Amino acid sequence: MKILIDLQPCQGESSFHGIGRYSMSLAKAIARNRKDHEIYLLLNGAFIDSIERIKSEFKDLLPAKNIITFFIPTPVAQINLENIWRSKVAELIREYAILNIKPDIVHISSLFEGFDEDIVTSIGQFSNDIPTSVTLHDLIPLINKRYQDSHSNFKKWYFKKIEYLKKANLLLAVSESSKKEAIEYLSIDESKVINTSEAVDEKFRKISISDDLKGKIFHKYDIEKPFMMYAPSGFDPRKNIDRLIDAFSKLPKGIKEHYQLVITSKITDGNKKDLEDKIVKAGLTKNNIVITGYVPDDELIAMYNLCGLFIFPSLHEGFGLPALEAMACGAPVIGSNATSIPEVIGREDALFDPYSVESIASKIKEVLTNDNFRNELREYAIKRSKEFSWDKSAKRAIEAFENLYKSICVKSTNQKENKKPKLAYISPLPPEKSGISTYSAELLPYLAKHYDIEVIVDQERVTDEWISKNLPIRDVEYFKTNANRYDRILYHIGNSTFHKHMLSLLEYYPGAVALHDFYLSGLINWIHHTQDGNSLFKELYKSHGYSALKFLKER
Numbered sequence: 001m002k003i004l005i006d007l008q009p010c011q012g013e014s015s016f017h018g019i020g021r022y023s024m025s026l027a028k029a030i031a032r033n034r035k036d037h038e039i040y041l042l043l044n045g046a047f048i049d050s051i052e053r054i055k056s057e058f059k060d061l062l063p064a065k066n067i068i069t070f071f072i073p074t075p076v077a078q079i080n081l082e083n084i085w086r087s088k089v090a091e092l093i094r095e096y097a098i099l100n101i102k103p104d105i106v107h108i109s110s111l112f113e114g115f116d117e118d119i120v121t122s123i124g125q126f127s128n129d130i131p132t133s134v135t136l137h138d139l140i141p142l143i144n145k146r147y148q149d150s151h152s153n154f155k156k157w158y159f160k161k162i163e164y165l166k167k168a169n170l171l172l173a174v175s176e177s178s179k180k181e182a183i184e185y186l187s188i189d190e191s192k193v194i195n196t197s198e199a200v201d202e203k204f205r206k207i208s209i210s211d212d213l214k215g216k217i218f219h220k221y222d223i224e225k226p227f228m229m230y231a232p233s234g235f236d237p238r239k240n241i242d243r244l245i246d247a248f249s250k251l252p253k254g255i256k257e258h259y260q261l262v263i264t265s266k267i268t269d270g271n272k273k274d275l276e277d278k279i280v281k282a283g284l285t286k287n288n289i290v291i292t293g294y295v296p297d298d299e300l301i302a303m304y305n306l307c308g309l310f311i312f313p314s315l316h317e318g319f320g321l322p323a324l325e326a327m328a329c330g331a332p333v334i335g336s337n338a339t340s341i342p343e344v345i346g347r348e349d350a351l352f353d354p355y356s357v358e359s360i361a362s363k364i365k366e367v368l369t370n371d372n373f374r375n376e377l378r379e380y381a382i383k384r385s386k387e388f389s390w391d392k393s394a395k396r397a398i399e400a401f402e403n404l405y406k407s408i409c410v411k412s413t414n415q416k417e418n419k420k421p422k423l424a425y426i427s428p429l430p431p432e433k434s435g436i437s438t439y440s441a442e443l444l445p446y447l448a449k450h451y452d453i454e455v456i457v458d459q460e461r462v463t464d465e466w467i468s469k470n471l472p473i474r475d476v477e478y479f480k481t482n483a484n485r486y487d488r489i490l491y492h493i494g495n496s497t498f499h500k501h502m503l504s505l506l507e508y509y510p511g512a513v514a515l516h517d518f519y520l521s522g523l524i525n526w527i528h529h530t531q532d533g534n535s536l537f538k539e540l541y542k543s544h545g546y547s548a549l550k551f552l553k554e555r
Contacts, residue, residue, distance in 0.1 A: 001405055003398075004040045004103035005030065008119045009110040010054055011047035016266045016294065017233045018321040019137055022174065023109035024057060025201055026135075029394030031061040037398065038066070040101060042094075045071035046118040070097040072120060078157045079116045087120060095126035105401045107133040107172075112161050115154060123164040124484045125510075131408050133170040133401065136193070138318030138339075139181045140238065147236075162186070163508065167484040170404050172196045172397055174319040175340035196396040198319045199388040203297065206330040206382060209305055217302055221292045227260040228364065229307040229331070231300065231322040232314065235271040240313040240336075240354050242278055245289065247313075247360035249282040255368055256288060259308065266294040304329035309367050309374070312341060313354045320344045328385035332377035334363050346384050350377060423451035424479060424511070425471075426502060427492035431463045434498045436516050441467060451488065458501045476501055483509045490514065495522045503527070 005027050014020040031039045039062055043051055055067055072090035075083050098106055111134050113119040123132050141147035141158050148155040165171075166186060171193045173179035179195045182188045217223065232239040241263065248261050263275070272291055279289050295303065304310065310326035312335035320341045327333050327345075335341045336354035345351065353359035367374050425444065428437040441464045447453060454472045455462070456479045462468055474482075483489070489511025493499045500523065506513070528536035540548040 001104045001401065002038045002040065002102065003030070003034075003401055004042055004098060004101055004106045006042045006106065006108045006121065007054060008042075008044050008047075008121065009113055011044055011050040012113065012117045012119050014110060014113065015050070018319070019110050021201070021321060022135070022137070022198055022319075024054075025199065025390045026196075026393055026397065027109065028057065028061060029390035030397060031058060033391055033394045033398060035398070037401075040103065041067045042098065042101075043067065043069045044119060045069045046074050046076075068097070068101060070094055072118070074118045076114065076118050076120055077116050078114060079151060079153055081153060087114070088125075090120040091122035091125045094120050095122060098130060099127055103130060104405055105131050105133060107135070107397075107401070108168075109135050110137065111135075111165055111168075112137075112158070115151075115157050121161075121164070123167040128167075128484045128486075131169045131404055132167070133172060133397075133404065134165060134168040136165070136171045136173045136178050136182055136318075138174075138178055138316065139185055140316050140318075142185055143181065144238065144316065160508070163480060166481050168192075169408070170194070170400055172400065174198050175343050177340035177343065178318045194396060194400045196393045196400070197388060198321055198324070199390040199393055200321070200325045200328045200385060201390075204301055204304070204325045204328040206328075207301065207305055209302055213302060214306060217299055217306070220299075221262070221295075222286075222290055223260060223262060224287070225258060225260045226308050227262045227290070227306070228309040228311060228368070229262045229264065229303060229326070230311050230313070231264045231295075231326070233265050233322055235265065235267055235275070238315045240315050241275065243354065243357050243360060244311060244313045245275075245278055245282050245284070246357045247364060248289065249284055250357060250361040251365060255365065256284075259368065260287070261289045262292060262303070262307070263289065264292045264295045264300065264303065267291065300325075301329060304331050307331050309334065309364065311360075311364065312336065312345075313352075313360055314338070314341065315354050317341055324385055324388060327381035330378050330382050332367055332374050333381055334367060334377075346387075347380065420450060420452045421487035422485060423447070423453045423488045423490060424456050424474075424483070424486040425453050425490050425492075426456040426479070426505070426511075428459065428498035429455060429457055429462045429464060429467060431461070432459055432498055434494065434496060436492050436494045436498070439516075440492060444471065454486075476505070479505070479509070488512065492516060493520070493523075495520050497523065497526045499523055500526060 007023055007027055009019050009023045043054060051069060070093060072093050073086050076087040076090045077083055078087055108121055111121050113121055148158060171182055173182060173193050173195045176195050179193045182193050183190050230244060232241060275291055304326045310331040310333045312320060312323040314336055316339050318340060323333050323335050323344050333345060334350045334352060335345050337351040338354055342351060352363040427440040428434045430437050430441050445466055454474050455467060456474050458476050462473050489509060491502050491506060491511055491513045493502055493513055493515055495517035524535050524539050537549060
């Protein structure tokens with residue numbers, strides 16, 4: 001079996017965060033455990049500087065020819081609406097490149113990429129012929145709706161990615177929590193979602209720290225005392241840093257005088273200024289809380305080993321990799337009792353309520369004032385971290401790929417032997433008072449001799465007796481969720497409001513169009529006055545130029 005892994009998250013901003021670590025580690029483990037399978041990697045030529053770095057990571061695992069780069073027109077980041085057309089072209093280019101590689105399975109390491117950088121991911125835009133697997137990290141913007149308003153363009157982009165996600169043949173969830181989210185919020189069949197979990201790279205381990213190295217790290221990052229630590233891997237509100245700062249401010253005076261709180265992760269100047277203001281507002285100083293910015297892995301590992309306590313107060317995580325990294329280095333770790341974090345930490349007495357400042361402060365105090373408990377957490381951390389393994393995750397992923405491939409081969413054989421191509425037939429039908437609905441009612445019995453047809457309608461009922469008895473009748477939402485199941489899509493479009501839903505569907509689900517009217521002015525006019533507000537102006541300008549707009553205004 002030929003398995004192609006899309007490794008774009010190891011090229012962009014995600015490479016500095018947990019998703020990048022996950023993507024690289026799982027891909028390497030899959031390559032190590034590939035058995036007789038061929039493993040290929042797909043990289044984005046827009047990030048040319050990252051390609052040699054990634055190739056070097058796989059130099060002992062894969063032939064150089066198995067690492068393939070595709071090239072797209074840039075910019076495509078959809079934070080800017082001017083890039084939308086390039087993004088659509090780039091999606092087709094990427095999928096065409098994949099089709100030429102002819103993999104048996106494509107795995108997308110992170111689908112929700114490309115809003116604010118030149119990464120491109122999609123499913124089923126060029127072809128539905130290649131089975132696709134996607135890592136599901138989380139559904140945070142879907143569940144916590146405030147994230148949908150982070151930018152005016154974000155919501156539309158995010159829900160387009162959700163539609164792609166629904167087309168995937170297989171989801172690899174990074175935790176049981178993420179798996180449950182997919183089943184609950186997307187109504188995805190449980191059999192399609194496999195919990196492969198996560199792990200840490202072998203370099204995250206207990207090591208001996210020399211006085212010289214400790215001195216260099218303390219000097220570089222302005223650390224002056226024993227410290228507790230948080231590596232949030234980002235600074236959005238769900239990372240819960242404000243409550244952590246407030247909790248630190250409520251600790252007994254003796255603890256605050258003896259310990260600093262060190263927060264490490266790549267940070268923008270704006271986020272750093274906001275945190276510094278929060279620190280002052282909490283009655284603390286820069287001496288109490290140190291914000292390091294980005295810390296390279298070798299120094300991060302040393303800091304995990306040096307810290308007196310690692311705190312993970314996040315409100316929502318797909319997995320929570322920094323907590324496991326700290327545990328692998330022997331740090332005593334406490335964290336939220338929310339989403340996936342209890343799965344990682346694995347003991348109730350090391351958890352707190354992340355929404356309660358008092359609960360966070362109380363658990364910090366308990367660990368720092370109880371030597372026996374703290375030492376017990378240190379010993380437990382290393383044992384617990386060894387229960388997670390990238391090789392285990394990779395073997396689960398490969399097994400899921402194999403099962404998917406087998407099921408598709410069986411299904412394909414059965415379809416060839418017993419089934420006609422599956423057709424989505426999108427048209428108004430009786431009792432709608434349209435010549436096209438009558439036309440379709442007469443055509444469908446003859447077309448059904450050649451296709452397995454499902455009719456897609458935007459109406460409350462269908463009264464044609466033959467259609468009702470012989471064909472499945474689906475609504476538009478069903479079609480959106482299951483569009484990748486069809487071999488053909490056929491739209492019947494005419495100049496009336498009976499077709500109002502079809503133009504937007506065509507944009508995302510291309511198909512053949514039977515155009516029943518040469519002029520669509522009535523349909524465009526309806527959309528203009530009820531939905532878009534600019535449709536008529538755009539079409540007039542496109543067809544007849546500025547003079548048509550001037551004529552319309554002067555009427």
